[in-house]
Amino acid sequence: MTLRRRGLLAASTLALAAPRAGNAQAWPQRPVRIIVPFPPGGPNDIIARLYQPELQRILGQSVVIENRAGAGGLVGTDAAVKAQPDGYTFACTNGGSLVISPHVTTVSYKVPEEVGLLSIVCRVPEALVASPKLGVRTFPELLALAKREPNKLNIGTAGAAGISHLAAELFVAQTRSDIVVVPYRGAAPAVTDLVSGQIQLLFADVPVVLSQIQGGTLVPLAMASVKRSAVLPDLPTTAELGYPGVVADNWYCMVGPPRLPAEIQARMSAALKEASEAASVKDGLARQGAEAVWTTEAAFADYVRQESAKWERIAKAANIRAD
Numbered sequence: 001m002t003l004r005r006r007g008l009l010a011a012s013t014l015a016l017a018a019p020r021a022g023n024a025q026a027w028p029q030r031p032v033r034i035i036v037p038f039p040p041g042g043p044n045d046i047i048a049r050l051y052q053p054e055l056q057r058i059l060g061q062s063v064v065i066e067n068r069a070g071a072g073g074l075v076g077t078d079a080a081v082k083a084q085p086d087g088y089t090f091a092c093t094n095g096g097s098l099v100i101s102p103h104v105t106t107v108s109y110k111v112p113e114e115v116g117l118l119s120i121v122c123r124v125p126e127a128l129v130a131s132p133k134l135g136v137r138t139f140p141e142l143l144a145l146a147k148r149e150p151n152k153l154n155i156g157t158a159g160a161a162g163i164s165h166l167a168a169e170l171f172v173a174q175t176r177s178d179i180v181v182v183p184y185r186g187a188a189p190a191v192t193d194l195v196s197g198q199i200q201l202l203f204a205d206v207p208v209v210l211s212q213i214q215g216g217t218l219v220p221l222a223m224a225s226v227k228r229s230a231v232l233p234d235l236p237t238t239a240e241l242g243y244p245g246v247v248a249d250n251w252y253c254m255v256g257p258p259r260l261p262a263e264i265q266a267r268m269s270a271a272l273k274e275a276s277e278a279a280s281v282k283d284g285l286a287r288q289g290a291e292a293v294w295t296t297e298a299a300f301a302d303y304v305r306q307e308s309a310k311w312e313r314i315a316k317a318a319n320i321r322a323d
Helices: 003-026 043-059 071-081 139-148 163-175 187-196 206-215 262-276 279-286 297-317
Strands: 032-036 063-067 089-094 116-124 126-130 154-157 180-183 201-205 219-224 250-256
Touching: 032 043, 032 071, 043 063, 043 089, 043 116, 043 250, 043 262, 043 279, 071 089, 071 250, 116 262, 116 297, 126 163, 126 206, 139 219, 154 163, 154 187, 163 180, 163 201, 163 297, 187 201, 187 206, 201 206, 206 219, 250 262, 262 279
Parallel strands: 032 063, 032 089, 154 180, 154 201
Antiparallel strands: 089 250, 116 250, 126 201, 126 219
8 A cells, every 4th residue: 555545544534533423522512401290499409409509610501491381290291202312311210210100101102212311410318207205216116106006097199109108108018017108298288288287207308307307397217228327327228227128219310302413412421421520410309308419321220220120029029009
C-alpha cells in the first residue's frame, strides 16, 4: 500500500468517526425534560427538584421539570418511556411503577424490555410506627399484643397497591400476625387517623412520619430496611429484630425510552452519578431521612428483576389489585 493510499484510508476513517464523536459531544443542544409522574410537592417531586440544578450545571443545559400525574405514576412514566429516544425526555419515577404496578394493574410497557433504565437516584426506608394510644413501645411488644388479640389491630398504608401496602402485607405474612391491613388514599389521611387512634399502626416512608416521630406523637417500632436510618439511628431494623425478610425500601429512579444512543446513555448516567455525590443533593435528601444513590444500568436491571419477583409473590398471595 502506498503512502498516499494509507493517508487517504486514515483520513476516511477519521471522517467516519467524527460525526459519532461530534453527536456525543453536542448532546444536549436544547432543554432536557424530566417528567415527574406525581403532583408538585410530593416526595417524587422534591427528589427531582433537588437533582435539577446539579444536572443543569453538569450538562450545561436547562433541565425542565414537568409534573404529569395520574394512575399512581403510570401516566407520566408511560410518557417518558414512549418518548423519542433522543435524550430529551426522561422521568424521575418511583420504583413501584416498575416492580409493583405490572403485577397489580394493566401497564402499557414491559419491564425491563421497554424501559430505558438509567439509575436509581434515591432510597427511602419504610418505617413501622404506632399510635401512642396502642400502648406498645417496641416491636416485640407489638407482636405479643397481636398474638393475644388476633384481628383486633389495623395497620394503615399510604396507598393501595403501593410500596407501603405491600410492605404491610409482607410484614403480616413474615410475622404470621393476624393484623388487618387498611390501604388509604395517600399518606396524609393515614397519618391523621393514626395520630387520632382510628388505626393503630402504619407503614410509611420515613420522611412522611419523621416530624411526628421526633415530636413524640408517633411511636417508631422498626425500620423495614437493611440498615438503620441516619435520622433515626436508635431505631432497629427488622433484620436486627429477627425478620430479615421484612425489607421494603422505597426507591426512586431515572428512566427514559429504551434504545437511547449509547453516548447519551453514558453521559446521562455519568451526570446522575456526579449529581448524586453533590452536597446539595446528599444533604437535602438526608435531612428528610432519604439517601442519594447511583447504580450502573446493569445493576439497576438486576435489582428491578429481583424486586419484581419479590413483590409479585406478595401481590399474588394477598390478592392485591389496583383496578
